[in-house]
Amino acid sequence: MILPIVAYGDAVLKKKAKEIDKDYPKLNELIDNMYETMYGAYGVGLAAPQIGLPIRLFLVDTSPFADDEDLSEAESEQMKTFKKTFINAQILEEEGDEWAFNEGCLSIPDVREDVFRKPKIKIQYQDENFDTHVEEYDGLIARVIQHEYDHIDGILFTDKLSSFKKRLIKGKLTNISKGKIKIDYRMRFPAMSKKR
Numbered sequence: 001m002i003l004p005i006v007a008y009g010d011a012v013l014k015k016k017a018k019e020i021d022k023d024y025p026k027l028n029e030l031i032d033n034m035y036e037t038m039y040g041a042y043g044v045g046l047a048a049p050q051i052g053l054p055i056r057l058f059l060v061d062t063s064p065f066a067d068d069e070d071l072s073e074a075e076s077e078q079m080k081t082f083k084k085t086f087i088n089a090q091i092l093e094e095e096g097d098e099w100a101f102n103e104g105c106l107s108i109p110d111v112r113e114d115v116f117r118k119p120k121i122k123i124q125y126q127d128e129n130f131d132t133h134v135e136e137y138d139g140l141i142a143r144v145i146q147h148e149y150d151h152i153d154g155i156l157f158t159d160k161l162s163s164f165k166k167r168l169i170k171g172k173l174t175n176i177s178k179g180k181i182k183i184d185y186r187m188r189f190p191a192m193s194k195k196r
């Protein structure tokens with residue numbers, strides 16, 4: 001089932017998400033629905049807060065990036081098959097000189113900006129069976145993971161922009177939060193949702 005993606009301006013996107021355990025209700029169904037939602041919106045990552053749940057869960061599938069001409073054959077091959085569910089993730093280390101990449105976000109449609117991040121990460125997480133893994137990533141895969149990981153800490157890529165850039169896109173962000181935007185996937189706008 002495709003779930004509506006929460007738009008910029010909703011408080012759930014600003015929350016530090018909570019850990020879950022294997023008793024979390026209907027977790028497998030939730031994960032399946034999140035993949036369907038991500039593919040339906042042509043995303044390469046989706047975090048639970050983006051569908052309204054403040055829990056430490058996100059998915060990544062970098063296959064749409066595999067055709068990028070700037071990638072080496074080895075990188076392209078890795079991107080083609082990289083699909084992973086991250087539960088209770090903790091980034092243990094980030095290192096290297098920050099590099100810029102033009103990021104976008106399903107919760108912030110039509111806004112793309114260069115974001116600086118470190119190129120290498122070491123991350124601990126649990127998979128769908130709650131087995132713990134510690135893995136290292138670099139390049140674009142690390143970049144996608146960092147972006148999704150920020151979501152479970154309540155951080156958006158727009159938070160990382162200079163105050164000048166933030167001023168430039170302020171009008172666009174306000175329009176998104178009011179639903180004044182054309183999109184071809186299901187979204188939920190804060191102005192339309194009921195007061196909690």
Ligand SMILES: [Zn+2]
Nearest residue numbers: 104105106107
């Ligand atoms: Zn995002």
